[in-house]
Amino acid sequence: MRYWLFKSEPSTWSWDQQVAKGDTGEEWDGVRNYQARNFMREMAVGDRGFFYHSQSEKAVVGTVEVIAEAHPDSTTDDDRWECVDIRALHAAKTPVTLDQIKADPRLSDMVLVKNSRLSVQPVSKAEWQIICDMAGLPG
DNA sequence: GCCAACGTTGGC
């Protein structure tokens, strides 16, 4: 199983909206970046990811599970763009902020720190465990 | 609201 991070502006698509979709989940659509798309193509059903709020909140707020592999993005006719489907798993007891992540030397290599603009990114297993511990999330 | 960083586009 691999680990990822999905970034969204809460004003566009929030954790609460994702939770409201329940086990049906929702497309992670709207990605128009090749790197992010390529990571989605690597995803397998059952992979886990963090749900991160950018902009005002800047924090990991929960975990999600990939429930469908990459398929064409229904929000565009451009066949270059694909997306996976994800469903909410667990809400963080304590959201882990970008400040906390930056303050932890064990997390200094995270893509979130190094390339803040990438909206879909891989997370190492070690990083996953550290942030789950900080958030009060089941690993 | 600003600006730096970065990705994409299009002209050559």
Next chain:
DNA sequence: GCCAACGTTGGC
């Protein structure tokens, strides 16, 4: 195929 211009993102 290069590179300048432009648009977008996201942290501050």
